[in-house]
Amino acid sequence: GESVGLHLPTLSVQEGDNSIINCAYSNSASDYFIWYKQESGKGPQFIIDIRSNMDKRQGQRVTVLLNKTVKHLSLQIAATQPGDSAVYFCAEKTSGTYKYIFGTGTRLKVLA
Amino acid sequence: DARVTQTPRDKVTEMGQEVTMRCQPILGHNTVFWYRQTMMQGLELLAYFRNRAPLDDSGMPKDRFSAEMPDATLATLKIQPSEPRDSAVYFCASGSMGLAGVTGELFFGEGSRLTVL
Numbered sequence: 073g074e075s076v077g078l079h080l081p082t083l084s085v086q087e088g089d090n091s092i093i094n095c096a097y098s099n100s101a102s103d104y105f106i107w108y109k110q111e112s113g114k115g116p117q118f119i120i121d122i123r124s125n126m127d128k129r130q131g132q133r134v135t136v137l138l139n140k141t142v143k144h145l146s147l148q149i150a151a152t153q154p155g156d157s158a159v160y161f162c163a164e165k166t167s168g169t170y171k172y173i174f175g176t177g178t179r180l181k182v183l184a
Numbered sequence: 185d186a187r188v189t190q191t192p193r194d195k196v197t198e199m200g201q202e203v204t205m206r207c208q209p210i211l212g213h214n215t216v217f218w219y220r221q222t223m224m225q226g227l228e229l230l231a232y233f234r235n236r237a238p239l240d241d242s243g244m245p246k247d248r249f250s251a252e253m254p255d256a257t258l259a260t261l262k263i264q265p266s267e268p269r270d271s272a273v274y275f276c277a278s279g280s281m282g283l284a285g286v287t288g289e290l291f292f293g294e295g296s297r298l299t300v301l
Contacts, residue, residue: 103287104287106289106290108292113294114294114295115188115275115277115292115293115294115295116227116275116290116292117292118289118290118291121289123287161226161227163290165287169239169240170215170232170234170239170279170281170287171229171232171240172217172229172290173229174219174226174227174229175226176226177226177227
Protein backbone atom coordinates (compact mmCIF):
# COMPACT_ATOMS: atom_id res chain seq x y z
CA GLY A 73 0.00 0.00 0.00
CA GLU A 74 0.96 3.62 -0.23
CA SER A 75 3.21 4.91 2.49
CA VAL A 76 2.19 8.55 2.23
CA GLY A 77 -0.73 9.80 0.24
CA LEU A 78 -2.62 12.47 -1.49
CA HIS A 79 -1.13 15.64 -0.06
CA LEU A 80 2.46 15.20 -1.17
CA PRO A 81 4.06 17.55 -3.65
CA THR A 82 4.90 15.60 -6.79
CA LEU A 83 7.80 16.02 -9.16
CA SER A 84 7.45 14.40 -12.58
CA VAL A 85 10.60 14.02 -14.67
CA GLN A 86 11.45 12.34 -17.91
CA GLU A 87 13.65 9.28 -17.72
CA GLY A 88 17.25 10.31 -18.26
CA ASP A 89 16.73 13.87 -17.05
CA ASN A 90 18.12 15.23 -13.79
CA SER A 91 15.83 15.61 -10.77
CA ILE A 92 16.06 18.19 -8.03
CA ILE A 93 14.08 17.67 -4.85
CA ASN A 94 13.98 20.47 -2.32
CA CYS A 95 13.51 20.60 1.41
CA ALA A 96 13.20 23.54 3.76
CA TYR A 97 14.14 22.91 7.36
CA SER A 98 13.21 25.02 10.32
CA ASN A 99 15.78 24.48 13.05
CA SER A 100 18.97 26.47 12.76
CA ALA A 101 20.42 24.20 15.46
CA SER A 102 20.24 21.15 13.18
CA ASP A 103 23.69 19.75 12.56
CA TYR A 104 23.11 16.68 10.42
CA PHE A 105 20.82 15.97 7.50
CA ILE A 106 19.82 12.82 5.65
CA TRP A 107 17.87 12.07 2.51
CA TYR A 108 15.74 8.94 2.50
CA LYS A 109 13.88 7.15 -0.28
CA GLN A 110 10.67 5.27 0.46
CA GLU A 111 9.08 2.87 -1.98
CA SER A 112 5.49 1.77 -1.60
CA GLY A 113 4.99 -0.66 1.26
CA LYS A 114 8.57 -0.39 2.49
CA GLY A 115 10.53 1.46 5.11
CA PRO A 116 12.64 4.51 4.28
CA GLN A 117 16.10 3.75 2.88
CA PHE A 118 19.17 5.89 3.33
CA ILE A 119 20.42 7.72 0.24
CA ILE A 120 22.98 10.27 1.37
CA ASP A 121 23.82 12.45 4.36
CA ILE A 122 25.59 15.72 5.04
CA ARG A 123 26.87 17.45 8.15
CA SER A 124 26.26 21.11 8.80
CA ASN A 125 29.93 22.00 8.33
CA MET A 126 29.66 21.04 4.66
CA ASP A 127 27.65 22.56 1.81
CA LYS A 128 27.89 19.78 -0.74
CA ARG A 129 28.31 16.05 -0.79
CA GLN A 130 28.27 13.66 -3.72
CA GLY A 131 27.39 10.03 -4.00
CA GLN A 132 26.70 7.74 -6.88
CA ARG A 133 24.31 9.68 -9.14
CA VAL A 134 23.17 11.80 -6.17
CA THR A 135 24.33 15.11 -4.77
CA VAL A 136 23.09 16.87 -1.65
CA LEU A 137 23.43 20.64 -1.29
CA LEU A 138 23.01 22.45 2.00
CA ASN A 139 22.39 26.18 2.30
CA LYS A 140 22.37 27.06 5.97
CA THR A 141 21.73 30.74 5.31
CA VAL A 142 18.25 30.05 4.02
CA LYS A 143 17.85 26.67 5.76
CA HIS A 144 17.47 24.76 2.52
CA LEU A 145 18.51 21.29 1.48
CA SER A 146 18.31 19.78 -1.98
CA LEU A 147 18.81 16.35 -3.50
CA GLN A 148 19.94 16.12 -7.08
CA ILE A 149 19.56 12.83 -8.94
CA ALA A 150 21.45 12.54 -12.19
CA ALA A 151 20.05 10.61 -15.14
CA THR A 152 16.83 9.69 -13.36
CA GLN A 153 15.71 6.09 -13.84
CA PRO A 154 12.32 4.39 -13.41
CA GLY A 155 13.65 2.76 -10.24
CA ASP A 156 14.03 6.21 -8.72
CA SER A 157 10.25 6.59 -8.55
CA ALA A 158 9.46 6.83 -4.83
CA VAL A 159 8.75 9.30 -2.06
CA TYR A 160 11.81 11.23 -0.87
CA PHE A 161 12.17 12.61 2.64
CA CYS A 162 14.72 14.89 4.16
CA ALA A 163 15.48 14.47 7.85
CA GLU A 164 17.29 16.83 10.20
CA LYS A 165 18.92 16.10 13.51
CA THR A 166 18.97 18.64 16.30
CA SER A 167 22.44 19.37 17.61
CA GLY A 168 23.14 17.79 20.99
CA THR A 169 20.37 15.22 20.61
CA TYR A 170 19.60 12.07 18.67
CA LYS A 171 16.29 13.52 17.53
CA TYR A 172 15.74 13.02 13.78
CA ILE A 173 12.78 14.92 12.39
CA PHE A 174 11.43 14.17 8.94
CA GLY A 175 10.01 16.56 6.37
CA THR A 176 6.71 15.95 4.62
CA GLY A 177 8.17 14.24 1.58
CA THR A 178 8.11 14.68 -2.19
CA ARG A 179 6.84 12.08 -4.62
CA LEU A 180 9.09 11.58 -7.63
CA LYS A 181 7.49 10.12 -10.75
CA VAL A 182 9.73 9.08 -13.58
CA LEU A 183 8.08 9.16 -16.99
CA ALA A 184 9.23 6.70 -19.62
CA ASP B 185 22.28 -9.34 6.05
CA ALA B 186 21.67 -7.06 9.04
CA ARG B 187 18.22 -5.56 9.17
CA VAL B 188 15.64 -4.18 11.56
CA THR B 189 12.84 -6.70 12.03
CA GLN B 190 9.31 -5.67 12.97
CA THR B 191 6.32 -7.78 13.89
CA PRO B 192 3.50 -7.98 13.09
CA ARG B 193 3.63 -6.66 9.52
CA ASP B 194 -0.13 -6.17 9.49
CA LYS B 195 -2.59 -5.98 12.33
CA VAL B 196 -6.33 -5.39 12.23
CA THR B 197 -8.01 -4.95 15.56
CA GLU B 198 -11.11 -3.49 17.11
CA MET B 199 -11.30 -0.29 19.05
CA GLY B 200 -10.47 -0.81 22.70
CA GLN B 201 -8.14 -3.74 22.16
CA GLU B 202 -4.52 -3.77 23.24
CA VAL B 203 -1.92 -3.79 20.49
CA THR B 204 1.75 -4.60 20.91
CA MET B 205 4.30 -4.05 18.16
CA ARG B 206 7.79 -5.48 18.40
CA CYS B 207 11.09 -4.52 16.93
CA GLN B 208 14.44 -6.25 16.81
CA PRO B 209 17.11 -3.63 16.11
CA ILE B 210 20.29 -4.40 14.22
CA LEU B 211 22.73 -6.19 16.48
CA GLY B 212 25.12 -3.72 18.03
CA HIS B 213 22.99 -0.66 17.43
CA ASN B 214 22.50 1.34 20.60
CA THR B 215 19.76 3.78 19.58
CA VAL B 216 16.21 2.76 18.70
CA PHE B 217 13.43 4.97 17.38
CA TRP B 218 9.69 4.57 16.93
CA TYR B 219 7.99 6.56 14.17
CA ARG B 220 4.37 6.67 13.03
CA GLN B 221 3.44 7.37 9.43
CA THR B 222 0.04 8.57 8.27
CA MET B 223 -1.18 10.27 5.13
CA MET B 224 -1.92 13.46 6.97
CA GLN B 225 1.07 13.76 9.31
CA GLY B 226 3.90 12.07 7.47
CA LEU B 227 6.60 10.49 9.63
CA GLU B 228 6.20 11.50 13.27
CA LEU B 229 8.77 10.68 15.91
CA LEU B 230 7.07 8.98 18.85
CA ALA B 231 9.97 7.99 21.10
CA TYR B 232 13.59 6.94 21.11
CA PHE B 233 16.00 5.06 23.33
CA ARG B 234 19.75 5.07 23.69
CA ASN B 235 21.42 2.13 25.41
CA ARG B 236 17.88 0.97 26.31
CA ALA B 237 17.13 4.15 28.27
CA PRO B 238 14.20 6.26 27.05
CA LEU B 239 15.53 9.67 26.03
CA ASP B 240 12.47 11.34 24.57
CA ASP B 241 8.87 10.20 24.31
CA SER B 242 7.34 13.64 23.90
CA GLY B 243 5.80 12.66 20.56
CA MET B 244 3.77 9.89 22.09
CA PRO B 245 0.23 10.16 23.54
CA LYS B 246 1.07 9.20 27.12
CA ASP B 247 -2.37 8.10 28.18
CA ARG B 248 -2.52 5.11 25.84
CA PHE B 249 0.94 4.56 24.36
CA SER B 250 3.96 3.06 26.05
CA ALA B 251 7.38 2.14 24.68
CA GLU B 252 9.97 -0.07 26.33
CA MET B 253 13.20 -1.90 25.67
CA PRO B 254 13.19 -5.02 27.84
CA ASP B 255 16.61 -5.91 26.47
CA ALA B 256 19.03 -4.77 23.79
CA THR B 257 17.45 -7.02 21.16
CA LEU B 258 13.81 -6.04 21.67
CA ALA B 259 11.84 -2.81 21.62
CA THR B 260 8.08 -2.75 22.10
CA LEU B 261 5.38 -0.20 21.42
CA LYS B 262 2.07 -0.82 23.13
CA ILE B 263 -1.26 0.88 22.62
CA GLN B 264 -3.96 0.29 25.21
CA PRO B 265 -6.78 0.91 24.47
CA SER B 266 -6.46 1.36 20.73
CA GLU B 267 -8.61 3.85 18.82
CA PRO B 268 -9.39 4.26 15.11
CA ARG B 269 -7.18 7.36 14.95
CA ASP B 270 -4.19 5.15 15.83
CA SER B 271 -4.45 3.50 12.41
CA ALA B 272 -1.10 4.08 10.74
CA VAL B 273 2.14 2.40 9.78
CA TYR B 274 4.52 2.21 12.72
CA PHE B 275 8.22 2.10 11.92
CA CYS B 276 11.10 1.12 14.10
CA ALA B 277 14.58 2.34 13.23
CA SER B 278 17.95 1.73 14.81
CA GLY B 279 21.35 3.34 14.60
CA SER B 280 24.78 3.27 16.12
CA MET B 281 25.20 6.64 17.79
CA GLY B 282 28.16 7.94 19.72
CA LEU B 283 28.04 10.85 22.10
CA ALA B 284 25.67 13.59 20.96
CA GLY B 285 27.29 15.18 17.94
CA VAL B 286 28.58 11.89 16.61
CA THR B 287 25.79 10.72 14.39
CA GLY B 288 24.87 8.29 11.71
CA GLU B 289 22.06 7.06 9.56
CA LEU B 290 18.96 5.35 10.83
CA PHE B 291 18.10 1.92 9.49
CA PHE B 292 14.37 1.34 9.19
CA GLY B 293 12.31 -1.79 9.43
CA GLU B 294 9.52 -2.58 6.98
CA GLY B 295 6.87 -1.26 9.33
CA SER B 296 3.80 -2.58 11.11
CA ARG B 297 0.54 -1.52 9.48
CA LEU B 298 -2.14 -1.09 12.13
CA THR B 299 -5.83 -0.77 11.36
CA VAL B 300 -8.17 -0.10 14.25
CA LEU B 301 -11.84 -0.60 13.39
